[in-house]
Amino acid sequence: MRGFCAAKTQQLLSLIHSISPLPSVQWRAATSRLWSSSSSSEDDASGSSMLRHLTSKIKATGPISVAEYMREALTNPVMVRLRCFHVHHNETSYVILSLQGYYVKKNMLGPEGDFITSPEISQIFGELLGVWVVSEWMAAGRPKQLQLVELGPGKGSLASDILRVFTQLQPVLSAASVSLHLVEVSPVLSRLQAQTLIATGGEAEREDEPVYRYGQTAAGLPVSWYRRLEDVPSGFSIFLAHEFFDALPIHKFQRTERGWREVLVDVDPDRPGRLRFVVAPTPTLASRTLVQADESRDHVEVCAEGGVVIQQLARRVAKDGGAALIADYGHDGTKTDTFRGFKGHSLHDTLASPGCADLTADVDFSYVRRVAGRGVACLGPVAQRTFLKNMGIDVRMQVLLRNSDQSSREQLMSSYEFLTDGAKMGERFLFFGLLHPSRLVRPKMATGLKLEKKTPAQPPVAGFTEIRFA
Ligand SMILES: C[S@@+](CC[C@H](N)C(=O)[O-])C[C@H]1O[C@@H](n2cnc3c(N)ncnc32)[C@H](O)[C@@H]1O
Known part of the structure; x- marks a missing residue:
């Protein structure tokens, strides 16, 4: 080549x-x-802020896809500055609430x-x-x-x-x-x-x-x-x-008797403050469009x-x-x-x-x-x-x-x-x-008096082709 x-x-x-x-x-x-x-304890604090944020989101709009859960947990860029008013002391202070994802903050x-x-x-x-x-x-x-x-x-x-x-x-x-x-x-x-x-x-x-x-x-x-x-x-x-x-x-999908269904993340009604996986009762846009018709898994x-x-x-x-x-x-x-x-x-x-x-x-x-x-x-x-x-x-x-x-x-x-x-x-x-x-692309066959009989080999690509080192 x-x-x-x-x-x-x-x-x-x-x-x-x-x-x-x-x-x-x-x-x-x-x-x-x-x-x-x-x-670390810092991890625990920001982990519970993120968990609270996800829980309220799910309670407000319903279970979220695994993709949305991952996106929030890994790359959410948000850091919220909350204003707190202390009635007894009549003063204002600020609390930093980190909703930042794993990759964003550390x-x-x-x-x-x-x-x-x-x-x-x-x-x-x-x-x-x-x-x-x-x-x-x-x-x-x-x-x-x-x-x-x-x-x-x-x-x-x-x-x-x-x-x-x-x-x-x-x-x-x-x-x-x-x-x-x-x-x-x-x-x-x-x-x-x-x-x-x-x-x-x-x-x-x-x-x-x-x-x-x-x-x-x-x-x-x-x-x-x-x-x-x-x-x-x-x-x-x-x-x-x-x-x-x-x-x-x-996105995660499960084959069911009623066809492919998306696996979602929901709040766990039996364990407060915990999340769980659920299977969507009806098809989602993702389950309709992302699973191949001939999928065998x-x-x-x-x-x-x-x-x-x-x-x-x-x-x-x-x-x-x-x-x-x-x-x-x-x-x-x-x-x-x-x-x-x-x-x-x-x-x-x-x-x-x-x-x-x-x-x-x-x-x-x-x-x-x-x-x-x-x-x-x-x-x-x-x-x-x-x-x-x-x-x-x-x-x-x-x-x-x-x-x-x-x-x-x-x-x-x-x-x-x-x-x-x-x-x-x-x-x-x-x-x-x-x-x-x-x-x-294989090199062209040699033409002329001495014709090559074999089709020329595909050009090697380092790493993918075995190369003998002298
Ligand atoms: C598992 S680390 C691998 C780091 C590095 N390539 C290595 O092998 O040491 C993933 C890297 O991708 C970055 N990353 C994760 N999601 C990203 C996204 N959506 N866009 C750009 N970078 C992202 C992370 O911040 C991190 O640098």
Whole structure:
């Protein structure tokens, strides 16, 4: 494909070997989203405000969809300032009532947070994704512009590891104007990302500006923050979404004798102050429109909000070129009830302490493939273990181990195991690609005197195609 071959990925990887093991890697503790950390009394207070808010809403208008419940609990931006008048003292005071969602108000990532993700576990993860970005840019014929767009960048660790690869590969990338675009709904996390990624920058003066934060990296690359993907400028882009789609609201549906019915969240009449799941007695708009006619499962989860983002990604890749790499806990249309809450080192009741616990549902990649449509080529899903091995994680590990002391070596080994072991993230975490259709076009059959007998192979795509490392 336009001069691109598997050897290029190997060459790119060999060029980043001089990046040393980072000191922080020793302390990137290996506990994933499967375990989470402690709750605080602040959490309890805001959890009960959110619960009261949801209870009054349900009492006023009826049960709400699971998608609405998740949206409120994860991304509600509201902070209310209540004015209280004390009759006895004849004075006024103010109480701040936080209805802010889980992602809006706290940093939940890292050893001190609620869970940890692959980019936080090891620098190797981001480095290999950096190589993937550059190899896809090269495979597209090295366009003059390269926009790296990350959805839900967390603490900014993945982008930071990728930027280090970009610096290392500067001789390769020098022909391109490179920029970083971050789609982030959380003000707390966007501040953290700015601390990690930019040397200079500022915030928009007005709340409704599409770019709400901006800056420049130490190497001079422009970085911009947006709340919505539609605000990111068009142009050749590589999109990354790591543990983004599993944080978006899902609708849940149950097959019943009377047809598909939506699962809703209601107040529990038997347990004051508690919520419960109920099955809607009649079809809802969502149950009529979101369940496939030929669905064979008895319970399905549909992330319609994620579907809209996938369609936007697909349209942009088809129009402007580029690719989207989606990495998440997921399945290929086989699982049923995957909605989970995490808090305090263990699974947590999804309906308890809304706003204080992580809520997540596996990504259904069969749905992603369907909504992406025919304008793009879809690859995967492949297991994280396969993807990272295809990207050369073993070769990179050997180099880092050679350059590390004993304690860093142990840390590297445990991070490696965490990322690749089938019982940890190796099999449950999946990679999926949306590519411009031209990317997978087989080269034309050779013509002339010596005719090729075999149809030429499809061009390899790093990570998805097994590439043998010498
Ligand atoms: C589970 S965290 C993953 C963070 C990071 N990608 C990682 O793997 O470490 C989800 C991220 O998506 C962001 N997020 C959640 N919902 C969002 C939305 N609707 N729009 C934009 N960002 C969102 C969160 O604030 C957070 O940065």
